[in-house]
Amino acid sequence: MPSKPLLLIDQDGVLADFDQGVRLAWRAQYHSEAPIGPRQHFYLRDDMAPQYHPQLHDIYTRPGFFATLPPIAGAVEALHTLLAHGLDVHICTAPISNYQNCVAEKFMWVEQHLGHEWVSRIILTKDKTWVRGDILIDDKPQISGSLTPLWTQWLYDAPYNRQYHDRRRVCWQDTASWADLLA
Numbered sequence: 001m002p003s004k005p006l007l008l009i010d011q012d013g014v015l016a017d018f019d020q021g022v023r024l025a026w027r028a029q030y031h032s033e034a035p036i037g038p039r040q041h042f043y044l045r046d047d048m049a050p051q052y053h054p055q056l057h058d059i060y061t062r063p064g065f066f067a068t069l070p071p072i073a074g075a076v077e078a079l080h081t082l083l084a085h086g087l088d089v090h091i092c093t094a095p096i097s098n099y100q101n102c103v104a105e106k107f108m109w110v111e112q113h114l115g116h117e118w119v120s121r122i123i124l125t126k127d128k129t130w131v132r133g134d135i136l137i138d139d140k141p142q143i144s145g146s147l148t149p150l151w152t153q154w155l156y157d158a159p160y161n162r163q164y165h166d167r168r169r170v171c172w173q174d175t176a177s178w179a180d181l182l183a
C-alpha cells in the first residue's frame with residue numbers, strides 16, 4: 001500500500017444506513033416492522049417476499065429517503081480522521097436508476113453530515129471500475145463494471161457480506177480494522 005493511499009469510500013451501507021432507512025420508513029408508514037428476512041443478500045428485495053417489492057421500491061424512491069438516511073455509527077468521525085491524517089479521501093457512490101431524488105439527496109446528505117467542503121469529494125458513478133484509487137471501502141461483495149479496477153476493495157462489514165473471506169474487512173467502530181490507513 002502507498003504511504004498515503006487514494007481512498008474511495010462508498011456511501012450507502014458504509015456512511016449512510018440504507019437498511020435502517022427502509023426499516024424506519026416502513027415502521028412510520030405501516031406501523032409494523034419491515035418484513036425483511038435474515039440479511040443474506042446485498043439487495044434488500046432479495047431478502048423480502050415478492051409481494052412487498054412495490055412498497056420497498058416506493059420507500060427508497062420517494063423524496064427525502066436518501067437525504068434522511070441515518071449515518072452508520074462512527075462513519076462521520078472516521079472520515080474526518082482520515083482527512084486530518086492527510087489521506088486523499090473521496091466518496092464514491094452509485095445512484096439508483098430512478099435518480100430524480102437520489103442524486104441531489106446524496107449530495108445533501110454529505111453536506112449535512114460531513115460539511116460543504118466534502119461535496120467536492122463526491123464521485124457519482126454507475127460503474128466504480130472507471131474510478132482511479134488505491135483502496136475502495138465498499139459493502140457490496142460483488143462489484144462489477146466494464147474495466148479491471150485499479151483499486152483494491154476492502155469490504156465494509158455487513159450481515160449480507162459475511163460469507164466472503166477473500167478481502168480485508170473494515171468496520172468504523174473497530175478502529176483496529178482501518179488503523180493501517182493512519183500509519
Ligand SMILES: Cc1cn([C@H]2C[C@H](O)[C@@H](COP(=O)(O)O)O2)c(=O)[nH]c1=O
Nearest residue numbers: 010011012042043044045093094095096
Ligand atoms: C442495499 C440496496 C441498495 N440499493 C441501491 C442504493 C444505492 O443507490 C445503490 C448502492 O450504491 P453503493 O454506491 O454501491 O452503495 O444501490 C438498492 O436499490 N437496493 C438495496 O437493497
Ligand SMILES: [Mg+2]
Nearest residue numbers: 010012013139
Ligand atoms: Mg454500498
